[in-house]
Amino acid sequence: MPYIRIEITREGVTQEQKKQLIAGATELMVRVLDKDPATTFVVIDEVDLDNWGVGGRPVVEWRREQAAARDG
Numbered sequence: 001m002p003y004i005r006i007e008i009t010r011e012g013v014t015q016e017q018k019k020q021l022i023a024g025a026t027e028l029m030v031r032v033l034d035k036d037p038a039t040t041f042v043v044i045d046e047v048d049l050d051n052w053g054v055g056g057r058p059v060v061e062w063r064r065e066q067a068a069a070r071d072g
Contacts, residue, residue: 002029002040009059010046018044 004025022042029035052059 002035004042007045
């Protein structure tokens with residue numbers, strides 16, 4: 001009974017996108033591990049940007065730095 005947890009930032013992900021994530025993650029378990037889709041659970045957690053960090057910094061700050069380096 002697989003349990004898949006997907007964590008994403010809360011940035012306007014649509015119901016259709018979530019539906020696609022659930023279907024895609026389930027299909028991956030079926031294809032790779034021959035799991036039964038009827039007993040495969042997928043949970044999507046949306047995390048506020050204030051609670052997400054990368055590279056030791058808040059994600060908003062990190063993204064700003066990445067954009068400046070790319071455009072710079």
